[in-house]
Amino acid sequence: MTWADTGNGRLKRRNAAGTQWVDLGPLFSEPATPPDGALYASQAWVNRRLSQFGTPLTVVAPNAIPTTNMGEIWVEGYGPYRWGAGVYVPNKLPAKHRNNSGVTTPSNVSILVPAGNWRAESDFCDIILAAARTKNLQASGGWTAGEGGNGICSGVRAINTPYHIFVILNPTTGAVDVCLDTDPNAANRPAGFTQYRWVGWRVTDASNVIIPLLQNGMFFSWGYRRADASPVSVTSSGLNLSLSVPAGRICRADISIVGRLAGTKVMITPGGLATTGTITDYTGDGGPVGADTPTSRLTVTTSTAGQIYMRAPVTSNWDVFTVAFEAID
Template sequence: MAVENTTNIAGLDDTLPAGTDTKSEGDNHLRLLKTVLKHVFAGFPGEVLLAAAEAQGATVNDYVLTVAPAPTAYAANTAVVFRANHANTGAATLKVGSLAAKSLVNPEGTPLRANAITATTWVLAIYDGTSFRLMGGGNSQAIYDYANQLAFQAALPNQAGNDRKFLRTDGSNASWQDALPVYAPGNEPLTDIGDILVSGLGIKRFVYGLYTLSELPTKYRQGGKLTHTTNTVTAAAGCWRDVGDELDIVLATSMTKTLQTSGAWAAGDNANGIFTGVRANSTWYHLFVIRNDATGAVDLGFDTSVTAANRPAGWTAYRRLGAVFTTATGNIFSFVNFGRRFTYNSPASDLVNAGLGNLNQTAITVTVPVGIQTLALLIASVLPPSAATVSVGISSPGLVSTTSSLLATGGNASIAEVSRVTSTTRGIAIQANINTFASGLYIFTTGYEDFLDD
């Protein structure tokens, strides 16, 4: 009898044994088949493949398989294939016949996510000696999720020593970095390195060449110091929250505007600045920073209106920066600006050797911007008639001074620095303790503090 010499199925000859072979030699063929089977299914201590029918167990996450004949025990490396009748909603189990339920997990051993298996899909799982691992079929998204997760983990930079850091990318390379670089106020970078955290202030973003708070707080202002010539005003770079609390306005570099004697307002540095009309003598002009609705461009302009009512169409957002006064000759009344304070280079003489006619409060107009309230900075002096005692109270309009701002006796002068909140028409109030004195009262305005709408 001829017997094949092989250990695999392809080497078997289905024409053997021949019909003429003696039956007594059939045991050689049986031993050959056993040898081939053991080689082909090497490593399988039990069933190789179970093709089963599936039904839901106690919950939708329990898969119960029926197969005949039923296995008497689970064996490592056994594969099961079945058509699922329901979707899972989370971690799942798989049970074959009367055997105990085993966990049904992802290929790496983690619990299934919801809908890893959906109704009517074919599922392939392999028993690893402890649990069944989902190897194919089901919802292919589950396998994709796992593969994608592995690829992502492999692409991550080294995680050791980078606790509590964030992964940042420049579009080509990724690296671990602190959530945001931290800087002290005033030490912000001069170039854009991305968002930064400024101690005590918050997150700042690089906008129009300047680091500024990312969405500025209500009424926020920074920078914008004013300087001037005889007919121009320059505002330094700065940033502001607009008066409507809707937009940030950032002036990246200083800008100069002219109080023009002809022509109309024009956008840009060193251009005409008055929104409507031309420069008039002895007039207060408020300076505004404005932002273009369409382009976000930022510019400056002057207006006699405290609400920039005459600003060009299409420049909705604005914020007032200060005010300037033109003298009788048309030149700007000279000042120095520090924050909210405007100090005149030469005091304005608002009351010179004047008298008071009665005991009532008398309104006095001082040299401060019109249309807003300010804190007027004053020098007051009184020189009473000989042998007279004069007490003069200086107050804000509508308030009665309970203490003397000036007290002079026997022809001796009294002088004092006084600051008072004015009315929107530039007024303060003066009241004396005697019925009348003809002269000797002086009021000089040295500057003012502008509340700047805050």
């Protein structure tokens, strides 16, 4: 005798002795795709779908993440995780991913990184900052973890100093935080925070406060244009000129130039890219220093040293101002 156990969805048969039911299998075969209106798919269906993308991943609940390396796993509700530094860390964002509105400055001695998520510079894992984090450019003491803590990870706030801003991750503890460093690669970041991502840049002035700089994503605009050369003497031999952009990052810089010798031309290319061709690019008009209407307004790509290359057919003086820039990651 067979019995359709609708309570468990199983087909059963009585054994010869009449003492128990023998499970014959599912009452209905599982469809290839869960029907419309189904709230859940079976684990078997999920595993079949995952197998279409390569080796099936081990699926675990968020409260049951393994403490030993089992290869890449799938955490329910969160996606793929990978093993690193003795723990599992999120691993689903694409390389170079960035989702953040940009760093702000709530005061002239502090910065704020809004909540966001990034792919680590190493492309090893995801860095997820669940809530905005404010850090102080401290006058004393070392870096401290958490909201409102000291942000500079080596030394204290100094005058006329650029600071790179990073989100950082400690894979062992899962802690995510923010730090500032004079090194463009976060060489002085706190111990244990092996993963990081560059998210911004600020500079202090001679009064030891942050110079106004508006940031939107990776686009930066100075509160007032920065005089990088006032003037600089450019010759036929050429020279590299540093702009007010972060060293260590290639940037597209929006600059204005003013020539002090009427009729003189100058060639501008990315830093380190020396040229010997005919100079026909930009013509000066002899305007005064700080003229409201500069000779030329142009966009040029800087080198990783934050420089452009300038060359003129005859020795002439030029004023160069940085207005804005976009950091290229």
